[in-house]
Amino acid sequence: MTYRVIPVEPFDYVVFGGTGDLARRKLLPALFHRFCDGQIPAGCRIIAVSRRAMSDDEFSAAAREALDRYLPEAHRDDAQIDPFLEIVSYVEVDAVSDKGWSDLANVLQSGADKVRAFYLAVGPDLFGEICGRIGAHGLVTPQTRLVVEKPIGKDLESACALNDAIGEVFSERQIFRIDHYLGKETVQNLMALRFGNVLFEPLWNSAHIDHVQITVAESLGVGTRGGYYDTAGAMRDMVQNHILQLLCLVAMEPPDSLDADSVRDEKLKVLKALKPITEDNVDQVTVRGQYKAGASGGDAVKSYIDELGNETSNTETFVALKAEIANWRWAGVPFYLRTGKRLADRISEIVITFKPIPHSIFPKGSGTVHANRLVMRLQPDEGVKQWIMIKDPGPGGMQLKYVPLDMSFSETFDARNPDAYERLLLDVIRGNQTLFMRRDEVEAAWIWTDPILDAWKRAAKAPSAYTAGTWGPSASIALIERDGRTWHEDTV
Numbered sequence: 001m002t003y004r005v006i007p008v009e010p011f012d013y014v015v016f017g018g019t020g021d022l023a024r025r026k027l028l029p030a031l032f033h034r035f036c037d038g039q040i041p042a043g044c045r046i047i048a049v050s051r052r053a054m055s056d057d058e059f060s061a062a063a064r065e066a067l068d069r070y071l072p073e074a075h076r077d078d079a080q081i082d083p084f085l086e087i088v089s090y091v092e093v094d095a096v097s098d099k100g101w102s103d104l105a106n107v108l109q110s111g112a113d114k115v116r117a118f119y120l121a122v123g124p125d126l127f128g129e130i131c132g133r134i135g136a137h138g139l140v141t142p143q144t145r146l147v148v149e150k151p152i153g154k155d156l157e158s159a160c161a162l163n164d165a166i167g168e169v170f171s172e173r174q175i176f177r178i179d180h181y182l183g184k185e186t187v188q189n190l191m192a193l194r195f196g197n198v199l200f201e202p203l204w205n206s207a208h209i210d211h212v213q214i215t216v217a218e219s220l221g222v223g224t225r226g227g228y229y230d231t232a233g234a235m236r237d238m239v240q241n242h243i244l245q246l247l248c249l250v251a252m253e254p255p256d257s258l259d260a261d262s263v264r265d266e267k268l269k270v271l272k273a274l275k276p277i278t279e280d281n282v283d284q285v286t287v288r289g290q291y292k293a294g295a296s297g298g299d300a301v302k303s304y305i306d307e308l309g310n311e312t313s314n315t316e317t318f319v320a321l322k323a324e325i326a327n328w329r330w331a332g333v334p335f336y337l338r339t340g341k342r343l344a345d346r347i348s349e350i351v352i353t354f355k356p357i358p359h360s361i362f363p364k365g366s367g368t369v370h371a372n373r374l375v376m377r378l379q380p381d382e383g384v385k386q387w388i389m390i391k392d393p394g395p396g397g398m399q400l401k402y403v404p405l406d407m408s409f410s411e412t413f414d415a416r417n418p419d420a421y422e423r424l425l426l427d428v429i430r431g432n433q434t435l436f437m438r439r440d441e442v443e444a445a446w447i448w449t450d451p452i453l454d455a456w457k458r459a460a461k462a463p464s465a466y467t468a469g470t471w472g473p474s475a476s477i478a479l480i481e482r483d484g485r486t487w488h489e490d491t492v
């Protein structure tokens with residue numbers, strides 16, 4: 001693999017929520033990898049911020065523990081941990097009072113001309129308050145950027161309010177709304193496949209594509225995140241952002257370049273062209289589910305309700321739906337979207353099923369001619385499979401066989417597959433917004449999602465139960481089978 005390390009300018013990364021789960025699980029390990037690859041130049045600082053009273057040494061010990069825990073040993077260069085921790089420091093700051101802000105300002109003063117990124121790894125209820133204080137303490141320099149994590153709101157109204165609040169301090173050019181799915185290798189590969197080859201684009205439309213499936217299945221339950229998750233559910237947690245972003249990349253027109261606005265303009269058009277799902281058709285085209293007790297990886301696991309400790313919760317942990325895009329390219333091509341927790345396996349993939357051949361020249365008994373499929377696997381085993389028909393080798397006449405042309409990235413490229421955050425954290429420093437969501441995209445996604453959530457709320461129906469460790473409620477199978485199709489499995 002040709003592995004390029006693109007240099008960046010010295011920077012200060014200020015991570016609010018620096019002692020939290022995201023920082024320990026994702027941000028510190030990602031920055032550590034970039035450090036080991038020589039991409040963090042001398043003079044950079046990572047400044048963790050939270051309201052907990054902690055010395056630099058105590059934070060350093062916590063950071064070391066996080067690296068130990070979340071980096072697989074095979075990918076951990078232990079000799080680099082001490083030098084990495086030297087660039088990491090800690091400042092105690094209270095997001096909701098003035099406590100600690102002048103300390104932070106003092107620390108940052110010595111780096112006033114560097115690129116400065118504020119990463120808000122905190123709940124969205126704190127975004128406005130933190131941004132206000134960043135502004136009031138004069139911490140925004142021309143080279144400053146803001147990174148915010150999803151969820152951006154819980155509906156259109158709250159998303160607009162959040163965007164307004166952060167927009168009072170930062171210009172749109174400075175705001176990086178992260179959707180870590182856009183940093184995944186296969187997701188970026190989707191653009192390489194579509195726009196780096198002539199093979200696919202002529203077929204990439206309703207004349208040749210029968211339907212598209214996007215599945216993001218997780219085998220884990222909500223675990224300790226129940227407090228947040230119960231206020232969100234699978235629709236807000238996964239569909240409104242990650243899955244719609246994947247759909248946009250599949251469905252968008254070719255942008256004229258990879259420039260941030262060229263790509264985001266095209267994605268926005270897709271979001272605006274999504275056919276509304278309302279009370280009138282919500283029952284036919286959507287399925288909500290919630291897991292009950294079952295088994296995962298051979299172990300008995302609790303129901304969502306028991307994990308949460310609230311037996312009245314009607315929050316969905318599974319969604320399947322049929323989306324449609326009302327434009328020339330996609331009219332009549334269903335996009336079946338599916339995501340859930342505690343499903344049978346952890347598999348995320350985009351499956352493009354082409355139309356069947358118009359006429360078969362093969363005699364009876366040659367075997368079924370299956371439609372071509374292009375399967376882009378996001379995880380695990382990132383890669384691309386193009387399913388095609390071939391002749392089964394050997395004597396016995398013309399026997400057809402459906403086989404995958406299989407490109408597994410891990411087997412083809414002898415390199416570690418970088419985590420999405422590694423790419424995205426450094427894109428912020430480079431000022432490259434291509435893989436980040438613009439304000440109008442987030443709002444357009446809510447404009448489509450809100451009526452579905454409203455229709456569910458009005459219907460007040462409990463989500464369909466599914467056993468943990470299965471593929472979700474049977475209604476989701478019926479959803480696609482009603483149209484004479486099935487969810488893709490990695491076999492014929």
Ligand code: BG6
Pocket residue numbers: 180218237348
């Ligand atoms: C997050 C969601 O954005 O994505 C989680 O909040 C989900 O609920 C996670 O588990 C999935 O990310 P990944 O990269 O593990 O597929």
